[in-house]
Amino acid sequence: MSEHDHDHARTVAPMVDEITDFEVLEIALRELCIEKGLFTAEDHRRFTEFAEHIGPTPAAHMVARAWLDPEYKKLVLADAIAASREVGVDWLEPTGFGTPSDFTALHVLEDTPTLHHVIVCALCSCYPRPILGNSPEWYRTPNYRRRLVRWPRQVLAEFGLYLPEDVAIRVEDSNQKHRFMVMPVRPKGTEDWDEDQLAAILTRDCLIGVALPKVGVTTNAITDTRPAIHPVQH
Amino acid sequence: MTTPRDRVSHLDLMARLKSAFTDLPDAPSPDLIDHERFTAYVKTPHDVGGEPDAPIKFENKQYEAWEESTYVLCEVLGWRGIWHTEERRRIGNVDVGRTIYLGLPYYGRWVLAAARILVEKHHITLGELTDRLVEVKRRYEGGLEGKTWQAKPKFEGDGSRVTRNLHHTHAVGKGDPQVFAGQAGQPKFQVGDTVLVRELPALFYTRTPEYVRGATGEIATVAYESLGPEDEAWDRHDQTPEWFYIVRFNLSQLWHGYTGTGTDTLQTEIPQRWLEALT
Numbered sequence: 001m002s003e004h005d006h007d008h009a010r011t012v013a014p015m016v017d018e019i020t021d022f023e024v025l026e027i028a029l030r031e032l033c034i035e036k037g038l039f040t041a042e043d044h045r046r047f048t049e050f051a052e053h054i055g056p057t058p059a060a061h062m063v064a065r066a067w068l069d070p071e072y073k074k075l076v077l078a079d080a081i082a083a084s085r086e087v088g089v090d091w092l093e094p095t096g097f098g099t100p101s102d103f104t105a106l107h108v109l110e111d112t113p114t115l116h117h118v119i120v121c122a123l124c125s126c127y128p129r130p131i132l133g134n135s136p137e138w139y140r141t142p143n144y145r146r147r148l149v150r151w152p153r154q155v156l157a158e159f160g161l162y163l164p165e166d167v168a169i170r171v172e173d174s175n176q177k178h179r180f181m182v183m184p185v186r187p188k189g190t191e192d193w194d195e196d197q198l199a200a201i202l203t204r205d206c207l208i209g210v211a212l213p214k215v216g217v218t219t220n221a222i223t224d225t226r227p228a229i230h231p232v233q234h
Numbered sequence: 235m236t237t238p239r240d241r242v243s244h245l246d247l248m249a250r251l252k253s254a255f256t257d258l259p260d261a262p263s264p265d266l267i268d269h270e271r272f273t274a275y276v277k278t279p280h281d282v283g284g285e286p287d288a289p290i291k292f293e294n295k296q297y298e299a300w301e302e303s304t305y306v307l308c309e310v311l312g313w314r315g316i317w318h319t320e321e322r323r324r325i326g327n328v329d330v331g332r333t334i335y336l337g338l339p340y341y342g343r344w345v346l347a348a349a350r351i352l353v354e355k356h357h358i359t360l361g362e363l364t365d366r367l368v369e370v371k372r373r374y375e376g377g378l379e380g381k382t383w384q385a386k387p388k389f390e391g392d393g394s395r396v397t398r399n400l401h402h403t404h405a406v407g408k409g410d411p412q413v414f415a416g417q418a419g420q421p422k423f424q425v426g427d428t429v430l431v432r433e434l435p436a437l438f439y440t441r442t443p444e445y446v447r448g449a450t451g452e453i454a455t456v457a458y459e460s461l462g463p464e465d466e467a468w469d470r471h472d473q474t475p476e477w478f479y480i481v482r483f484n485l486s487q488l489w490h491g492y493t494g495t496g497t498d499t500l501q502t503e504i505p506q507r508w509l510e511a512l513t
Contacts, residue, residue, distance in 0.1 A: 019374040019383055023300045025345045028366035030307055030385040032358050037393025039314045047306045047313065081409075097405035097413070100312025101319045104409030105458060107480075122283030122443055122502075124327050125340070134305075137295035140340045144292065146285040149445060152485070153494045158289055168497035171485070173283065175441050176478055176503040177411050177460060220294075228296040233382070 020229065050094040052232075055133035056204040058087040059181055062108070062131070063207065064198035067186045076183070080106040089131045102129045103177040109170070109209075110183045116167050117182045118156065118209030120148040121174045128179035132207060138222055139208065149173055159210040159221045182209040189215040253333040276437060277444065279335040280327035284445040284489070299382070301341040308344050315398030317351050320466035324439045325350050355397070400471050411460040414475040418459035421477040422506055427453045429481060429509045439467045442508045446481070449488055450512060454501055455480035462505045476506045 034041055062083060066073035076083040081091050081104060091104040098104040106128055109117035121127065122145045127135035138144055148155045152169045156162075163169060172180045184206050190198060203220045205211035211221040255274075258266055267275075312319055326347030327335065334343065352358045374383060405413040423429060433448045434440075441463040457478040460466070465473040485498040492498070 016377040017379065018377055019371065020300070022298075022304070022339070022342055022345055023383060024367055024370045025349060026300045026304050026307060027370045027383060027385045028363060029345065029348050029352065030303065031370075031387040032352070032362060032366055033307070033311070034385070034387035035389060035391045036357055037391030037396055038316055038352075038357060039310045039393070040390060041387065043310050043314065044306060047310050048302070051302065051306055051309075092407070092409055095313040095402075096407060097402070098409050100309050100410075101322070103319075103411065105411060107455075122445075123280045123441055124323060134297070137340075138292035141290070141292070142282045142285075142336065143287050143290050146282045146287045147289075149283040149443075149500060150485075150489055151493065152498065154289075158292065165495050168499065169485075169494060170482075170498070171500040173443065173500060173502040175443060176457075176463065176505075178457060178480070178503055222292050222294060224291070225294040225296055228298045228301075230299050230378075230382070232297045232299045232302050 023230070047094060050099075051134075054129055054131075056131075056207065057199070058084070058089045059128070059131045059204075059207050060199040060202035061087045061195060063183050063202050064195045066108075066183060067198055068195060076108050077110060080108045083108075084131055087131075091130055093130070099130055102127075102179060105178045106131070107178055107180050108183050109172060109180055111185050111209075113185060114167055115170060116163055116209065117170050117172055117180075118148065118152060119172045119174055119180045119182065120145055122146070122149050123175045126174040126176075126179060128181050132181060132204060136204070136220075136222065137226070156210060159205070161211055161221070181207045184209075184213050187213050187215060251333060251337070253331075253336070278328045278436060278438070278440060279330075279332040280323075281440075281444050283443045298341075300345075301339075303385075304341045304345045304348070308348055311348060311351070313402065314393075315400075315402030316355070316357065316396075318399060318401050318466055318469055320461075320463050321351065321469055322347050323463075324467035328439055357396070399469055401469075411458040411478075414459045414461065416459070417475040418477050418506075421456050421479075423453045423456065423477075423479055423509065423511070425453050425456060428512045429453060429479075430512045431481070431504060432508050432510055434508065439464055442504055443502065446483060446488070446502060446504070447508075449483055451481040451483040453479050454482040457503055460505075462507055464507075478503055478505050479509065481509070 030044065033039055062076060066076045072083065084091060084106065091098050091106065111117055125135050125140040127139065144155065149171055152171050153163065174180050200218050201213040201215065203211060203218065205220040205222065206213045254260065255271065308322055311317055326343040330343055330346060349363060353360050353363065428450060430450050431442065431446045431448060457480050459475045459477055461473055461475050480501050480503050482499050482501045485494055485500055486492045486496045488500065
């Protein structure tokens with residue numbers, strides 16, 4: 001057996017379904033936190049409920065509505081936190097001061113026919129969770145974070161996005177408290193569409209900037225998914 | 235019980251785990267460490283931007299149940315004032331060291347960060363954690379057999395005497411960074427100003443990436459006031475907030491051998507202490 005085969009074999013789940021080291025750690029810590037009064041089981045349940053309801057839908061509607069309504073677009077670009085409320089996202093939820101790790105400052109980056117934005121967090125994986133849901137695994141990889149800030153055209157090509165020379169790329173490295181998302185250019189062929197139709201082609205990957213919205217395309221550029229050993233049940 | 239053979243084979247595995255320059259011995263004598271190597275060894279391991287790497291297959295990952303509960307655990311600790319997110323980011327992304335940083339899954343570092351903050355802030359002892367780890371593991375001896383695991387706290391503790399930070403009450407109704415508004419005086423820079431990113435020693439923690447240090451950029455946005463990450467990462471709310479700026483860099487000037495166009499740019503957010511005026 002070659003070295004490579006041997007390493008690969010280690011990623012296959014064992015025959016006995018053992019609890020993992022990470023699961024043991026998480027359970028032990030949660031129990032101790034509750035017993036010490038650091039937080040309550042109800043706090044944990046409430047935050048879980050919040051975390052399970054976030055996703056990219058409000059972000060897609062924000063951009064779709066901005067495409068249709070110039071006044072709303074001005075608000076999105078000037079005060080994206082206020083504009084978020086109009087698509088049902090209050091950035092101060094669920095704690096009264098927001099989700100601690102996402103902060104409460106959002107910028108929406110407007111693409112033009114000659115400027116394309118793409119987001120990354122080269123230091124960790126800062127991402128606008130309250131309006132876009134959890135970041136995809138690839139967004140958190142050191143690989144994406146290392147390369148996007150230096151070889152953006154090559155990395156975008158790996159997502160199937162080939163940008164011509166007359167489109168400048170602007171990489172937004174989201175490294176402090178601001179969170180960012182992209183407002184792509186509205187594609188041709190959508191002139192008489194309503195907000196729901198437009199939102200359907202504004203996939204998560206379009207809002208990160210690794211894909212462009214296209215008529216007829218309602219799935220992300222990256223669809224392959226590694227299965228969990230013990231997935232979330234809900 | 236481990237056999238002598240088990241112990242040897244685990245040490246053999248450890249010996250293959252490298253996170254050091256292979257042309258230097260372990261714990262080299264001082265004459266072998268120059269400034270470049272010193273800087274490389276103390277570089278905060280989360281700062282990976284611009285490091286060369288080969289393409290990989292980008293894919294999604296279904297959420298493990300423990301990943302979601304770990305995320306929630308860490309956020310609830312922030313909600314209830316046990317830590318500020320910047321403390322979590324320091325402990326889980328930097329203090330863990332390069333080997334764990336690159337070796338464990340993303341949320342694996344979050345769960346380790348939570349364990350460490352509880353011990354370091356005296357909320358639990360390491361002995362209590364060890365005992366509970368043993369106890370939880372024992373509950374599932376022989377495998378899960380289709381069961382899902384559960385946290386089973388023995389009781390709900392009285393939290394009234396727990397030491398909590400100021401932030402979790404001060405920021406309510408305002409948000410973060412809004413809670414710091416009006417505390418940093420006049421911003422030193424305006425939109426359009428040319429700035430140089432200072433080359434400060436970055437021991438222990440920073441959020442100013444190495445790849446822009448010493449580079450020239452232009453202020454794109456005067457962003458907000460906040461404590462600097464170098465202070466907030468240790469909950470130093472006694473320090474003075476400062477202005478943050480989104481700074482724009484031309485990629486073809488930032489990177490030697492840049493292969494894109496001369497108009498490609500990059501923006502990143504930098505606190506005032508890291509910037510100086512360039513006229």
